[in-house]
Amino acid sequence: MTDNTIIEIINLSKTYKGSNKPAINNISLKIEKGEVFGLLGPNGAGKTTTISILCGFFAPSHGEVYIDGLSVTKDKEQIKSIIGIVPQEIALYPTLTAYENLQFIGRMYGLKGKVLKSRITEFMDLLGLDEHTNKKVGAFSGGMKRRVNLIAGLLHHPKIVFLDEPTVGVDVQSRNLIIQYLYELNKSGTTIIYTSHYLQEAETLCKRVAFIDNGNIITIGTPESLVAGAEACKDLESVFLMLTGKDLRD
């Protein structure tokens, strides 16, 4: 692992019990510190499985993963404190207010008192939710929920953030605000691992992307290099379709 590598995946495989087909199959890659890395692929390609293993949620069937020099199988607890996760689902309690949700999550990361309160206020301001702090999340719009979901993953200032389709199902304004915020977050040195079906969004946000399909990484590079390397492709989406095909996925 070089000094600048923050995530190193070596021959990682995962086969779920009861299945004879691996969800991810012997993948290897390195992600640099401060990078915005896009993990892109069709439904069922293995993106969420990969992120789940990186977060310590699933144990790998085979292979090794190092995060900031720590092994995901041996140093799970230490890794948990340096990563943040923004899952695809709205992982919040609808009957609690935004403040109560964030207070609970902050406390679970060891934050307390004035520090926790000021961070919640700061994030709510930054993401345009300052007037909704004491409203129940269940009464929020889809975009507002997504923004609180994002804050919940960032509250403890993690070194690495995993974003699993963070803008799915939100309006253009909310999406724009989220993307703008992610730019700012990355500028402050946070490494972002990002999955999305919005390839245009990935093209503008990510420094590098990997296309994953049927559990295999089929290509990896900067969005510009991937587009330039594919004949007759004008953007990342056409490269994606060329590499993964136009067949519908389950």
Add this chain to the structure above:
Amino acid sequence: MNKFYASFIKEVLLLIRDRAGIISLFVMPIILVFVMTVIEDTALNSLVDKQITMLYCNVQNDSLGNIIKKGLNDTKAFTIIDEVDGVKLTKETTKKLVAEGKYPVGIYIPNGATDTLKSNARKVVLKTFADVGLGKPSKVSPKYDSVIIDIFYDPAVKNALKAVVDGAIGQHSSIIVGKLISKMYTDILSEFLPGGKKLVVDYPQMISVNKEYASLPDNTIKPNSTQHNVPSWTLFAMFFIVIPLAGSIIQEKEGGTYLRLMTMPKMFISTFFGKIVVYIIVCLLQVTILFSMGVYLIPYAGLPALQIGTHFDALVLVVVASAFAAVGFGVLMGSIATSYQQAASVGVIIIILASLGGLWMPVYFMPKTMQGMTEFSPLSWSLKSFYDLFLRNADMKDVLPNVFKIMMFGTGSFMVGFLYKAWKKVK
């Protein structure tokens, strides 16, 4: 500690904002305990304690009839009436009212019953004396007139009631006959005494029966509907927390919060411990509310108050162990079930365990085969402990075997639930 506190506060907030959950955990059990106690009080009393209204026709106010009436009254099993709508009963009206199903039983004491009995007794005594050479010998055997007491039964009455009435009449008739004959012997023997002296024989009471409920010393609490229903339905309510608890675990799994929790440092113990403690407190609150209701409120409905025995330390132990088992079962179900619908169907399991445990009706009402199966219900272990404490004045050492079983069930449930979660994670 901060994480436990965070989890605890979160669970409390989630619970108090779940109106349906609060209703099912607190309001429904209050209604259930009250309704079931009242209903079963009527049912149990009809089997055990309720007084039966009896028609009693003693036209001539015959002393035999009065003695039998007093004896029946003393049993406290009957309300005896000798007139209906202000009209004195006759043999015919007594029979008719019973035949019409208006009263379960009627008794008719014939005219001159006492005189007939006295006459019979005198004949018996005189014959006995004559046989041994005292008094006038008689060549012919005396003729005895039988006293016939009519008992009319409604065909629908149970055999148990018939046995009670037959027994009471038979018992009191025998006593009266015995007393008459004794008196007659004394009177006739006095006739043989010189100087008109009267023979006085004092018959002491030779047999006395001591009746009591088989409880340990210093305990005279009577088993009744309150003593059965309050602990039974309290236990049912405690185990019913399995549904909201399992539901809360499943909602976290379905909503993605579980995924977030799993990626937090050292979350497992603190978050689960927070959840477990909150639900154990809920169980303890349920017991406090429902037992208080049994002690203070139920008597206002004309029912006996709940008596919780004298060993409060043992009671606390049984309650905490039962709460631990209920919460453990909730964690197990929450771990295994994959949808809220599945968790809700756990209610059926609780109902089966409650039925087997003797919560719906006391175990002694069950068929023999089912009675053996009660041993497989943790609710039965808890209920038996409550019975021991409330009815038998048991102490800590008496309830320990059942408490041990309850704790083992709770621990086993927690372990299987946690292991299943871990297994699913590896899978």
